[in-house]
Amino acid sequence: MPRPPASDTASRRELILDASEHLFATQGFASTTIKQIGEHAGVNSALLYYYFADKDTLYREMLQRLIRQMISFGMGALDVAEPPDQRLEGFVRRQAGFVFEHPNLPKLMVREMTDHEGARAEAIITELAATMFRGLCELIREGQRAKLFRADLRPEFAAISTISQVAYFAIARPAVGILLGHKRGHLPATTVTDFAEHAAKFALAALAPARSGASRRKAS
């Protein structure tokens, strides 16, 4: 029974995926070398070719693993029994939580877009469209039917605007720090949570009916 040393519970394969996720995210596909990944994972670089056909296959498997995680996490905020406005607020918070706990995700997604026009991630994005994005659009439609949200916004566009705030903040984080007047690279942790709260509020305000008769609890 081939058992790795007690120190690493994770299989070598998982270690390789972990290391490649980090390196591909921070350096990009082309700049990351097989040898670097092996070094980071603590295995010999030739071993990568035992588990994965080539560099590209390794990349795809890594990406798929990560996005699956995000989808299951994001759906958790949509599948709850709460009114649409609360669910939307919860979704934005949850999006922020995930993105800032997994900074690799926005980086990798963005690289996909710019490097290949999303070609390598098409299947995954389609999955995303059918689950999380569709759920968010439905939520907005539901709020519109309930007169909680204004009806003169296209739900899909409103969904993109909602998502975009936290997504952009995460992607452009280094620039955001500078824009907000901080020293390079060091954005206080409170700013991040503050912005998540702001983003939820901003989206809800934009969606609120022009005549603000509708119920706005939030008496905290």
Next chain:
Amino acid sequence: MPRPPASDTASRRELILDASEHLFATQGFASTTIKQIGEHAGVNSALLYYYFADKDTLYREMLQRLIRQMISFGMGALDVAEPPDQRLEGFVRRQAGFVFEHPNLPKLMVREMTDHEGARAEAIITELAATMFRGLCELIREGQRAKLFRADLRPEFAAISTISQVAYFAIARPAVGILLGHKRGHLPATTVTDFAEHAAKFALAALAPARSGASRRKAS
């Protein structure tokens, strides 16, 4: 495709910058080779080393040229004699116009963020912060003082939320196409302009006072 043989007007140097802008934006720094740039520019690749010290210097000069263009363009929407809400709407439209006419810009900015945490673009982003971003924040503050905008949003955060919509749409364009249910890569041109209009409306709705009636806000 290579440019036509050196038309007298554009210097070889400019041709090289043009080609590198396109290639760095679409392929990234590491994946773009000196030889490709030379080919695209219609000059011999060794000539790049006559005009630029090395690949990195070429990259920086290219980036600086592009961002200067954007700043001067963006400021045009802020320096007009109109009420804040109209100026904000104009700004978003102009941002969209520039970004979709210069698709290289969002790609390069995003690469900067992910590749080097913005390190190579720090000076330029600082410039951006001091001009365009500051202008946008001022605009929002002015609207707040004039009671046109709600006062319980941090101007800097509201500015980021405003910018983020179009920026994210441009960055994630391939994914956005899929999310909206189109065939891969082919987002109708009308969708782009429609979204720009939506983004301006969304931001103005979010900034609109909750209800001008005398309801006093709780201090939070």
Next chain:
DNA sequence: GTCTATACGGGGATAGAC
């Protein structure tokens, strides 16, 4: 399964002719 050693090609950069 995991390692050592190496082939093979490609890319950045330089020398030097014109």
Next chain:
DNA sequence: GTCTATCCCCGTATAGAC
């Protein structure tokens, strides 16, 4: 200023020992 030719490193991927 612009080109031809070339050096040399480094990265992917494979062969094969253990």
